[in-house]
Amino acid sequence: MATMKSELVRPFVVVEGMSSSGKSTAVRGMDKYLVDWVKVREPGGTEFGDLIRTVVQQTEFGHPVDPLAAFLGYSASRAQLVSEVILPELVDGKSVISDRWWYSSYAYQGGGEGLDRGFIRTVSLKVTRGLVPLTLFFDLVPEVVLERRGAKDDLDRYDLQAIDFFARVRQAYLELGEQVDHWRVIDASQSRDKVVQDCLEVLCEYGLVRI
Numbered sequence: 001m002a003t004m005k006s007e008l009v010r011p012f013v014v015v016e017g018m019s020s021s022g023k024s025t026a027v028r029g030m031d032k033y034l035v036d037w038v039k040v041r042e043p044g045g046t047e048f049g050d051l052i053r054t055v056v057q058q059t060e061f062g063h064p065v066d067p068l069a070a071f072l073g074y075s076a077s078r079a080q081l082v083s084e085v086i087l088p089e090l091v092d093g094k095s096v097i098s099d100r101w102w103y104s105s106y107a108y109q110g111g112g113e114g115l116d117r118g119f120i121r122t123v124s125l126k127v128t129r130g131l132v133p134l135t136l137f138f139d140l141v142p143e144v145v146l147e148r149r150g151a152k153d154d155l156d157r158y159d160l161q162a163i164d165f166f167a168r169v170r171q172a173y174l175e176l177g178e179q180v181d182h183w184r185v186i187d188a189s190q191s192r193d194k195v196v197q198d199c200l201e202v203l204c205e206y207g208l209v210r211i
Ligand SMILES: Nc1ncnc2c1ncn2[C@@H]1O[C@H](COP(=O)(O)OP(=O)(O)O)[C@@H](O)[C@H]1O
Pocket: 017, 018, 019, 020, 021, 022, 023, 024, 025, 026, 148, 151, 152, 188, 189, 190, 191, 192, 193, 195
C-alpha cells in the first residue's frame, strides 16, 4: 500500500498485539530509557477518549455490540488522541509511545469480528492523519494468550472470546505486517527481560534510544 510506506519521520512508536501479550509489561521494563517520552494508550488517552473507553470496554451490555459501532467508537477516541495529544507533542519535538493504534481495529474488528478491512484501513488512514509509527508487534500464539488471560483481573468483552477469535485476530495482524512499513515482530513468548531487550534493540536501531 503506497500510503502506508512513508518514512518514519517522527519519533513515534506503537506497541501492538493481543491482550496479555506483554505490551504494558515491556513498556514498564523500558521505563528508564523512555523517561522524557509521552506515553499514551488506546482506547482513551484524552478525557473524551476515556469516556468512550468506558463504554466500549464493558463486558455487560445485555446485548451484542455491533462491530461497526465498536470500530467507530475506537476511531473517535483515536481521532481525538491524535489531534489533542500525539500530533502536538510530536510537533513540539517530543517522542511518543502508544499502547495500540488503528492496527488493533484491523485485527479485532476486521480479523476477529469480520468487519470490512478495506473500510477500516480507509477510515483509519484519515483518522491518523498520515502518521506511520515504528510498530513493535508482540506476537504470541492464541494458546498462550488464553493462559495469560487467566491472570488478568480486568477482563474486557474481547478477552471473553474463544480461541478461534484470537486465531483470526493474530492472522489479521500477520497480514497487516506484510503491508505496513516499520513493522517489527517481537517474539512475546520469551522471558520478560528478553522481550525488553529485543524492543530496545529495535528502538536503538532506529536511533530512538541509546543502550
Ligand atoms: N514475557 C512474559 N512472559 C510471561 N508472562 C508475561 C510476560 N510478559 C507479561 N507477562 C504477564 O502476562 C500478563 C499480561 O501482561 P501485560 O503486560 O498486562 O499484557 P498487555 O499489556 O499486552 O495486555 C501479566 O500477568 C504479565 O505479568
